[in-house]
Ligand SMILES: Nc1nc2c(c(=O)[nH]1)N[C@H]1C(S)=C(S)[C@@H](COP(=O)(O)O)O[C@H]1N2
């Protein structure tokens with residue numbers, strides 16, 4: 335972690351005020367836009383193609399999964415461009431459509447309340463001034479990333495593999511902010527809530543809780559910067575929670591309220607929503623199975639992907655061909671990435687790229703000599719705890735934590 339001078343420079347302040355201005359009214363504009371281009375994204379049960387859109391503020395070309403609330407997927411080729419996901423291609427997911435279209439960072443405050451010595455409130459500039467800055471590279475992955483590949487199909491955002499992104503986050507430790515309020519003895523959880531609101535009366539706003547120990551582990555942070563830029567409005571301007579190694583449902587955007595609780599949080603979004611079968615790392619059950627115990631989703635598991643070859647790509651046969659991609663360890667680092675061209679009978683170790691920290695994507699590359707014909711390439715990550723991607727996919731009714739050795743079938747000619 336890098337430690338910065340804890341003083342907001344004039345340039346940081348200016349960047350923030352400019353970002354705020356860019357958000358104004360832009361969401362309203364996106365609603366009336368019509369997507370022009372399409373992209374192939376074949377999912378079992380279809381559709382095979384999706385609309386692309388450039389109509390959302392702060393976003394370049396994205397796959398339009400839903401307009402209101404916005405669900406924007408990162409086109410998969412973006413992951414081949416670098417280890418950090420460009421801010422304007424970083425995926426977007428909201429639960430409720432009543433998202434503030436304008437946030438003035440001089441006025442917007444987060445509040446800490448509940449089982450604390452004193453309630454405190456901070457603007458982004460207060461956070462910058464008052465607490466030590468920390469920087470961390472971490473993958474933000476939706477619990478439902480790759481849900482579209484679940485068979486039988488489950489309800490929810492039918493994402494391909496593009497509901498994930500890797501970034502350098504800059505902010506302050508949630509621990510330091512909680513310490514400023516003074517967490518009292520007997521506190522058990524810390525609940526976070528964003529600034530948007532449900533569009534139907536009495537619907538529950540998204541609230542997510544971490545144990546007090548987790549919230550105070552010194553890694554969970556309140557971040558205002560993503561890859562050197564202020565957060566786009568749609569990614570949580572002016573600041574959001576970053577929970578390294580945990581699914582993004584906990585990464586509360588536009589963080590407005592932190593409540594210290596004396597009882598475990600049982601609000602709808604902790605239970606029954608976002609729960610997985612209690613057999614981590616598999617999160618697996620049989621469709622229709624009875625008596626399964628469910629627990630709140632939590633730590634991520636290792637995944638890896640081939641990024642430079644798409645399904646059906648033509649590659650030269652009989653000579654070493656570059657295959658590359660990204661991997662991440664889940665809640666810990668990447669120990670190894672292996673590829674196979676014989677259905678997993680033998681595995682070849684890939685070369686790993688630079689290590690940006692245990693919560694980051696890690697690039698990998700290998701050279702493979704492919705016999706002529708259709709060839710299925712497999713890629714498998716082993717994390718530093720020795721956990722490996724499985725050969726068969728898991729299933730659960732939420733479509734969460736999809737995990738399997740990924741494959742791409744190419745044509746060697
Ligand atoms: N305020 C708020 N924060 C939120 C959500 C939301 O709906 N509202 N969705 C969560 C979920 S489920 C995901 S996957 C991530 C998505 O983060 P991103 O949109 O920056 O990619 O935000 C999380 N934080």
Ligand SMILES: [Mo]
Nearest residue numbers: 476477478583
């Ligand atoms: Mo999510």
